[in-house]
Structure formats: C-alpha cells, structure tokens
Amino acid sequence: MADLILHHYPTSPFAEKARLILGFKKLAWKSVLIPQIQPKPDVAALTGGYRKTPILQIGADIYCDTALICDVLEHLAPAPALYPAQGKGLARTVAQWADSTLFWTAMAYNFQPKGAADLFGKAPPEMGKAFAEDRKAMSVNMTRLRPLDAIAAYKSYLRRISDMLEGQPFVLGDAPTVADFSLFHPLWFTRVRTPSMAGILDHTPAVLEWMERMAAIGHGDMEKFDSASAIQVAAASQPHSLLVDSTFQDDHGIALGSLVTVASESFGPEPTEGELIAATRTHFSLRRRDERAGTVHVHFPRIGYVLRKVETPA
Structure with missing residues (x-):
C-alpha cells in the first residue's frame, strides 16, 4: 500500500483529530505541513479547490473531510475499531x-x-x-x-x-x-x-x-515530508480507492461521467470540479487532472457536501 500522507498544520483542531486516530490505529504516516490560510497552491494541485484541513493522500487518491478519512483508516486498520459493533x-x-x-x-x-x-x-x-x-x-x-x-x-x-x-x-x-x-x-x-x-x-x-x-494515545509513527514530494507521489501513482461501497445511488439525476462540482454546504465553500466517477450512499468521487499532480481521484463524504452538474454552453 502507498504511504499515508496527511496534509495539515499543527494548530488545526480537525488535524489533531486525524493525528490522534492515526496514533490510535498505530499507523505510520508522513506529515506535510500546509499554510493556515490561502493561497495553498500545493493543496489545490491535489484537491482542485477544496481547502479545508486536513486532507489524507494515499498515492493519487485524495480523501477530504475527517468524516471520510475515518472510514478510510478504519478500512486500513479495523482494530482497534472506531465504530463499535454495538452502537x-x-x-x-x-x-x-x-x-x-x-x-x-x-x-x-x-x-x-x-x-x-x-x-x-x-x-x-x-x-x-x-x-x-x-x-x-x-x-x-x-x-x-x-x-x-x-x-x-x-x-x-x-x-x-x-x-x-x-x-x-x-x-x-x-x-x-x-x-x-x-x-x-x-x-x-x-x-x-x-x-x-x-x-x-x-x-x-x-x-x-x-x-x-x-x-496519551499520541500521534503514532510520523515522518516529515514535503508538499512537492507529495505531488510527485500523486503524479507517479494510479488512483485506487480504498472506499469499499461502490453502488451508484442517484439522488440528483446526474449520470456517472458528468462534469460536476462538489463543495461543502457550509464552511469552506470552494468547489472542486471534475468527472463524477462515484456517487454512493456514503461518498462522492471525482476524477480530475492537474499539470503537476497528474490524474487524481478526489473523494468527499456525501453528508455535508453539495453535488452540482456543470452546465456547458449550448
């Protein structure tokens, strides 16, 4: 499996959530420090617009929002469990x-x-x-x-x-x-x-x-990394999602393969544009291409995010 690369900054509370979960799961990870505020050109190269912190990169797959990152880490390391069998x-x-x-x-x-x-x-x-x-x-x-x-x-x-x-x-x-x-x-x-x-x-x-x-759980086994190297990792990788649900759930009348945007419904409204390649009960996935990062798949949780079709001129 490709390395886990967390793009974050030290004072971010949601990044602290992710760092602790990585420690809880005893997962090794690489730390890329990003700016607190715009501009964030290296983040944009990976996400296409989404700019909230943190993001988790695994090769050419970019996972946005800690709600989705939790699901990915649970798949990688089922024990100890984040989601109890009862409750x-x-x-x-x-x-x-x-x-x-x-x-x-x-x-x-x-x-x-x-x-x-x-x-x-x-x-x-x-x-x-x-x-x-x-x-x-x-x-x-x-x-x-x-x-x-x-x-x-x-x-x-x-x-x-x-x-x-x-x-x-x-x-x-x-x-x-x-x-x-x-x-x-x-x-x-x-x-x-x-x-x-x-x-x-x-x-x-x-x-x-x-x-x-x-x-006391701590942050686990962390190694410093830099954003330029992370972008090179994406460019040298083929996307391969670790999200296990794949059944298409169409609640928008938007077909797979359509050009769409996904954006947070509240905080951080900057949209990411790309080709819709997954819309399941739990997540959206977009394929997009960047000059530096190459072809990447950007993944969002369904709850809290808005999917819109990009209307092309007639």
Whole structure:
C-alpha cells in the first residue's frame, strides 16, 4: 500500500483529530505541513479547490473531510475499531454533532479577545487580520454563534460530555470510538491553543481526566515530508480507492461521467470540479487532472457536501 500522507498544520483542531486516530490505529504516516490560510497552491494541485484541513493522500487518491478519512483508516486498520459493533450509529451521530455544533460553539468561545491573543499576540498584527479575513471568506454560508452566546452553550455541552463519562473511561464505554475523537479536538483547541480560555474546562473534572486519557494515545509513527514530494507521489501513482461501497445511488439525476462540482454546504465553500466517477450512499468521487499532480481521484463524504452538474454552453 502507498504511504499515508496527511496534509495539515499543527494548530488545526480537525488535524489533531486525524493525528490522534492515526496514533490510535498505530499507523505510520508522513506529515506535510500546509499554510493556515490561502493561497495553498500545493493543496489545490491535489484537491482542485477544496481547502479545508486536513486532507489524507494515499498515492493519487485524495480523501477530504475527517468524516471520510475515518472510514478510510478504519478500512486500513479495523482494530482497534472506531465504530463499535454495538452502537455504531450512536457513535457516528455523536461524532457528527461534535464536529459541527460542539466545534463551532467552542470556536466562538475560544476566539474571544484573550483567546485570539494566545494565538496571534506574538505575531505581527497583519497575521491575525489575514487569518480573520480568510476564515470570513470560508464562512459565507454560515450563521456564526456570537461569543457571548457561546459561553453558556459551551458550559452546557461540557456538562453533557461529563454525564456521558459517568462510570466509564470513554463516552460510549471502555474504549474510545469515533465519538471520543470528535468530541476531543474542539476541547483540545481550548486547552492547548487558547489556554487563557481553558478555565471553562475546570468545572467538569471528569472531562479533564478523559482528555488526559485521549491525549496519551499520541500521534503514532510520523515522518516529515514535503508538499512537492507529495505531488510527485500523486503524479507517479494510479488512483485506487480504498472506499469499499461502490453502488451508484442517484439522488440528483446526474449520470456517472458528468462534469460536476462538489463543495461543502457550509464552511469552506470552494468547489472542486471534475468527472463524477462515484456517487454512493456514503461518498462522492471525482476524477480530475492537474499539470503537476497528474490524474487524481478526489473523494468527499456525501453528508455535508453539495453535488452540482456543470452546465456547458449550448
């Protein structure tokens, strides 16, 4: 099998989710550090437009969004399992809530002035401004929670997580599942990246103890790599998807082989254009060609993404 290449940056919470899962699965992986903000030309060479972090590259296959990356890693290393035999649907549902509602509540809380100072206080003023403008552009389809409204919501969510941990080490039992990794990364950002805001966690000691257990999993066997080499890997490879479901599910009236775009329905609306080669119950896949990366297949989870046909002029 080709190497696992994770394109990410250290402060990305969703990248921390992926890094921990790689450690949990005891998988070796290569680390390509990418910019926090646009432009990201080497990312675009692989994805064609999608720019959220992280992305997982395996040869000439590019997997977008941690929801889909989790499925790929589960296929590669079924044990230890992210999705428990009993409660698989519950684990996925909690993970989806954590990656959306909990995440954006935590970010609204974290990016109050003290938290922003933790992140950008020692950087030139233009860096913080550039980050704010970049994330504003990524959020055009979203209604953002106001920071003061986020305080009470975040406290309530932390109490709910604490309740889930009552009498057990992880939220669904004796072992971590995808739910734990999704719940962890927004809280990790509060504690590690915006420590001035981390006092909110002190009110739920069970959550802090659980966070220690999660952090102890570590990131596994990581090797530094560079983006130019990753693009060369793609160019020298033939796409071969590791996504196991392949039955065509047509909910759009768009045939396979059509020129389409896929884009996030909310945060990060930049579309990827290509030939539709798969539309299953779980994912979309596009074939596209790049001057540097060659022919790549770019894969997206179905939930949270919008498929549109590219209308060509008559």
